[in-house]
Amino acid sequence: MTYIPYSEKNLIGGTFPFRMETATIASGQGELSKGSVLGRVTASGEYKLSAAAAEDGSQTPEAILGHDVDTTSGAVTGNIIVSGDILDGALVFGEGHTVDTVAYPLRQNNIYLTKEVISNE
Secondary structure: OOOOOOOOOOOOOOOOEEEEEEEEEEOOOOOOOOOOEEEEOOOOOEEEEEOOOOOOOOOOOEEEEEOEEOOOOOOOOEEEEEEEEEEEEEEEEEOOOHHHHHHHHHHHOOOEEEEOOOOOO
């Protein structure tokens, strides 16, 4: 497995305590972008892009990918965001998911989606 460092640029949207964990991102997903909404596969504990129709546990959004990864050649170890205020416009959704479908499950894990506030100053 390859370790990829974390980058918070354009994800953090507030002051709620921000926490990360190191996790295994499942192979065979190709390139995943920072901000991808992830679910955990029940059988393996690996994370993959959460798709609403999945039936392996990953259908439930649980974390946010903290950096770009390429899983084409195998699983990678990387950082996932497990709590904090995250800008909803920075998220990447799997098939069948939207801000509305992921907001509640993520909130159960202390990930709060916020809108970017643009100042006129």
